[in-house]
Amino acid sequence: MTDKLPTIAIIGGTGDLGTGLARRWAQAGYNVIIGSRTADKAAEAVTALRAVMAERGCKSVSVQAADNVSAAREADIVALTVPFAHHRATLESIRDGLSGKILIDVTVPLLPPKVARVQLPPEGSAGQIAQNLLGESVRVVSAFQNVAAEHLKDGHSFDCDVLVCGDSKEAREAVIALVEAAGLRGFHAGSIANAAAVEALTSALIFINKQYQCHAGIRLTGVAAPGA
Amino acid sequence: MTDKLPTIAIIGGTGDLGTGLARRWAQAGYNVIIGSRTADKAAEAVTALRAVMAERGCKSVSVQAADNVSAAREADIVALTVPFAHHRATLESIRDGLSGKILIDVTVPLLPPKVARVQLPPEGSAGQIAQNLLGESVRVVSAFQNVAAEHLKDGHSFDCDVLVCGDSKEAREAVIALVEAAGLRGFHAGSIANAAAVEALTSALIFINKQYQCHAGIRLTGVAAPGA
Numbered sequence: 135m136t137d138k139l140p141t142i143a144i145i146g147g148t149g150d151l152g153t154g155l156a157r158r159w160a161q162a163g164y165n166v167i168i169g170s171r172t173a174d175k176a177a178e179a180v181t182a183l184r185a186v187m188a189e190r191g192c193k194s195v196s197v198q199a200a201d202n203v204s205a206a207r208e209a210d211i212v213a214l215t216v217p218f219a220h221h222r223a224t225l226e227s228i229r230d231g232l233s234g235k236i237l238i239d240v241t242v243p244l245l246p247p248k249v250a251r252v253q254l255p256p257e258g259s260a261g262q263i264a265q266n267l268l269g270e271s272v273r274v275v276s277a278f279q280n281v282a283a284e285h286l287k288d289g290h291s292f293d294c295d296v297l298v299c300g301d302s303k304e305a306r307e308a309v310i311a312l313v314e315a316a317g318l319r320g321f322h323a324g325s326i327a328n329a330a331a332v333e334a335l336t337s338a339l340i341f342i343n344k345q346y347q348c349h350a351g352i353r354l355t356g357v358a359a360p361g362a
Numbered sequence: 363m364t365d366k367l368p369t370i371a372i373i374g375g376t377g378d379l380g381t382g383l384a385r386r387w388a389q390a391g392y393n394v395i396i397g398s399r400t401a402d403k404a405a406e407a408v409t410a411l412r413a414v415m416a417e418r419g420c421k422s423v424s425v426q427a428a429d430n431v432s433a434a435r436e437a438d439i440v441a442l443t444v445p446f447a448h449h450r451a452t453l454e455s456i457r458d459g460l461s462g463k464i465l466i467d468v469t470v471p472l473l474p475p476k477v478a479r480v481q482l483p484p485e486g487s488a489g490q491i492a493q494n495l496l497g498e499s500v501r502v503v504s505a506f507q508n509v510a511a512e513h514l515k516d517g518h519s520f521d522c523d524v525l526v527c528g529d530s531k532e533a534r535e536a537v538i539a540l541v542e543a544a545g546l547r548g549f550h551a552g553s554i555a556n557a558a559a560v561e562a563l564t565s566a567l568i569f570i571n572k573q574y575q576c577h578a579g580i581r582l583t584g585v586a587a588p589g590a
Contacts, residue, residue, distance in 0.1 A: 250552055251555050252558045252559050254486070258482070282584075292584075294583060297566060299566070321570055321573075322569070322570070322573045323569055323570055324478055324570075327481070328562070328565060328566045328569060330482060330558075331559065331563045331565065332566070334559035334562055335559045337559065338525060338527070338552055338560070341551055341552035341556060342549055342551055346549070346550075346586070348584050348585040348586070350583065350584045350585045351582070351583045351584050352583065353581040353582075353583050354570065354581075355522060355578065355580065356510075356520075356521060356577045356578045357574045357578045358576070
């Protein structure tokens with residue numbers, strides 16, 4: 135056993151949300167592997183990430199590039215941040231590398247063009263689809279769906295809580311630690327079935343953003359921050 | 363046309379949430395009809411409501427009792443606060459009185475005993491079931507699903523926002539006015555399809571309440587309060 139921080143792969147790590155998470159976790163000292171469909175595209179993202187970290191004065195960050203399949207295989211914890219249209223195919227491509235690991239599913243089932251309308255899949259949620267597809271050897275935990283990528287990408291603190299859903303409490307605890315490493319509050323919010331609530335809320339927040347010309351988030355009230 | 367405040371019927375108005383809404387709206391000066399399956403049970407609730415209002419020093423409240431069917435027929439706006447198990451049957455019993463009106467659906471599709479687990483119906487949400495069943499002559503607006511009844515019942519302000527979903531923007535506006543009359547902030551959160559997000563969130567909040575021994579609510583962040 136070691137105290138070394140785990141290595142996190144970010145599958146689809148070149149998108150907005152993946153970029154934001156990579157910056158937060160790299161800055162917090164985690165080993166980050168940015169995955170993309172090709173290693174070349176991932177390498178570009180790593181170069182950009184190093185430049186941002188240097189601007190922020192972070193001298194020793196541990197970041198690598200890999201194709202998605204290698205990234206998932208080499209990491210201790212895997213975060214999936216791909217558009218819903220690629221969710222299932224990406225999971226199938228990386229599943230051999232996931233056994234025994236935690237998969238953090240950040241996917242929201244948005245069906246363009248009506249992204250401000252809740253359109254949950256028949257399975258209930260993207261998180262549930264992942265858990266069904268991967269089976270019990272992978273602990274799927276959904277998180278970060280309500281967080282604006284723009285806020286994650288900059289280095290500042292911002293006002294949004296993260297509801298963390300998954301069937302394993304221990305896996306949720308591990309993800310809550312990663313939420314906190316990203317500078318946010320994370321809360322146990324139930325089994326993977328409850329990912330439906332958080333994923334659906336993203337569409338409602340997109341509606342609210344359009345209606346009120348804002349970047350809305352949510353805060354839990356009436357509950358003490360974990361550890362506070 | 364008149365400036366008189368509308369008459370609101372609360373169907374299932376003897377339950378916790380119905381009691382809370384009745385207190386808030388009666389205190390704000392609305393005419394409230396408490397509906398129940400029998401007029402006798404409604405009359406008991408009205409007696410209790412008058413006593414609470416007297417304790418709070420509210421001298422002239424306008425509250426009446428009726429069976430659910432009469433209550434719906436006589437009101438301008440109808441709020442439905444029944445357990446999900448009675449949702450469809452209650453709607454069928456009152457539908458003749460709803461034509462041309464706004465129905466505020468407060469129902470959450472909780473399926474005991476697993477009330478902390480999201481279990482949305484195949485139609486997507488209770489609000490969508492109501493809109494499908496009632497047709498276009500009734501404007502269904504979902505609201506108040508995340509509000510703790512205990513907080514509504516006491517007279518104090520508390521920290522929870524209300525996401526308001528419905529296909530008619532004008533109807534949502536009318537309900538937001540009622541949310542504000544109850545002392546809360548209300549926000550346009552999309553079409554009735556988006557009721558799924560808010561209903562599902564209730565199960566997640568129930569989980570959070572158990573996990574953290576609290577009465578959790580939500581606040582929107584990053585968006586100015588309407589009218590502020």
